[in-house]
Amino acid sequence: MNAIEVKELTKVYKGGKSKIEVTALNNFSLSVSKGEIFGLLGPNGAGKTTLIKTLLGIVQPTTGSAKLLGKPISDYRIKNRIGFLPENHRFPNYLTAEETLKYFSQLGGNSPINSDKRIDELLSLVRMSEWKKLKVGKFSKGMMQRLGLAQAMMNNPELIFLDEPTDGIDPIGRKEIRDILIDLKNNGTTIFLNSHLLSEVELVSDRVAIMDSGKLLRMGRVDDLTTTKEAYIIETQNPISPDFVNAKYASPSSAEASFDNISIKLESSKKLSVNVKDNLELNFVIDSLRKNGINIKTISIQKNSLEELFVSLITDERGGKK
Ligand SMILES: Nc1ncnc2c1ncn2[C@@H]1O[C@H](COP(=O)(O)OP(=O)(O)OP(=O)(O)O)[C@@H](O)[C@H]1O
Numbered sequence: 001m002n003a004i005e006v007k008e009l010t011k012v013y014k015g016g017k018s019k020i021e022v023t024a025l026n027n028f029s030l031s032v033s034k035g036e037i038f039g040l041l042g043p044n045g046a047g048k049t050t051l052i053k054t055l056l057g058i059v060q061p062t063t064g065s066a067k068l069l070g071k072p073i074s075d076y077r078i079k080n081r082i083g084f085l086p087e088n089h090r091f092p093n094y095l096t097a098e099e100t101l102k103y104f105s106q107l108g109g110n111s112p113i114n115s116d117k118r119i120d121e122l123l124s125l126v127r128m129s130e131w132k133k134l135k136v137g138k139f140s141k142g143m144m145q146r147l148g149l150a151q152a153m154m155n156n157p158e159l160i161f162l163d164e165p166t167d168g169i170d171p172i173g174r175k176e177i178r179d180i181l182i183d184l185k186n187n188g189t190t191i192f193l194n195s196h197l198l199s200e201v202e203l204v205s206d207r208v209a210i211m212d213s214g215k216l217l218r219m220g221r222v223d224d225l226t227t228t229k230e231a232y233i234i235e236t237q238n239p240i241s242p243d244f245v246n247a248k249y250a251s252p253s254s255a256e257a258s259f260d261n262i263s264i265k266l267e268s269s270k271k272l273s274v275n276v277k278d279n280l281e282l283n284f285v286i287d288s289l290r291k292n293g294i295n296i297k298t299i300s301i302q303k304n305s306l307e308e309l310f311v312s313l314i315t316d317e318r319g320g321k322k
């Protein structure tokens with residue numbers, strides 16, 4: 001069973017007085033397996049928060065349906081199995097860290113007497129024990145996020161939604177949060193993460209989706225999304241002359257391939273990047289190098305960063321609209 005199943009969700013915000021309609025989700029579908037860390041990426045205004053809010057029943061979908069933990073999102077009984085860290089959350093300034101968690105524990109239906117141990121556990125997990133008695137009004141952004149994360153974990157949720165969890169947190173704190181997320185995953189929790197911090201998501205997610213303008217643009221394992229199948233890097237032991245690339249002295253005997261069709265670039269004196277359409281072309285490049293007395297050290301598949309993929313997908317999407 002999938003932890004999250006979204007089927008053709010559309011959300012149109014009807015403008016109030018301005019009468020402007022915004023399609024925040026446009027026929028959006030995805031599924032997240034149980035136990036996965038899933039990262040949803042998209043630029044500002046892409047519709048990430050709207051998706052989470054729709055799944056949690058805070059926003060009503062215009063059309064489409066979704067299930068959480070196998071039940072329709074309209075089933076309120078699933079709510080106590082779900083945790084949520086909202087984007088830009090605010091807690092009352094006059095409460096201490098401990099009182100805030102006590103408040104949320106009681107909202108979750110726990111008795112105040114039984115909550116103390118769990119609160120101490122959570123504060124230690126998010127490294128906030130020493131600030132237990134400090135009022136939230138004195139908290140830094142990072143401390144607020146940690147407390148928010150503790151709040152989201154209060155009821156040992158099976159599924160947890162985190163909207164920009166590392167927003168405002170320094171690199172050490174971000175690493176700590178990543179470790180917490182991995183611990184949660186190892187305990188079987190499914191984590192759905194919204195972020196525009198690509199490297200963050202890349203480091204922690206099993207799968208990611210990239211969205212813009214309410215639409216799903218790409219979804220998959222980070223490794224699969226960033227591997228460019230027919231692009232290779234060839235490193236050599238001895239230097240390659242620039243003529244090798246420029247002269248295009250393709251072997252006339254090779255009817256199948258010539259350098260005219262192959263995108264080939266000298267990255268440095270001992271490094272060549274090639275874009276080929278098949279294995280035959282790759283071998284043709286290798287043969288040509290060897291014929292020129294160049295020894296090959298390594299051949300590796302070229303990887304794009306998630307950021308490169310993100311930027312190119314969003315640029316294409318927006319360019320296509322003009
Ligand atoms: N309550 C609302 N009423 C009208 N429009 C809204 C409302 N909430 C969001 N929108 C619009 O819907 C679109 C998607 O917004 P959303 O907050 O879901 O994006 P996001 O991907 O979470 O962005 P960010 O990265 O900035 O948090 C935006 O154009 C936004 O202006």
Ligand SMILES: [Mg+2]
Nearest residue numbers: 048049050087
């Ligand atoms: Mg958002």
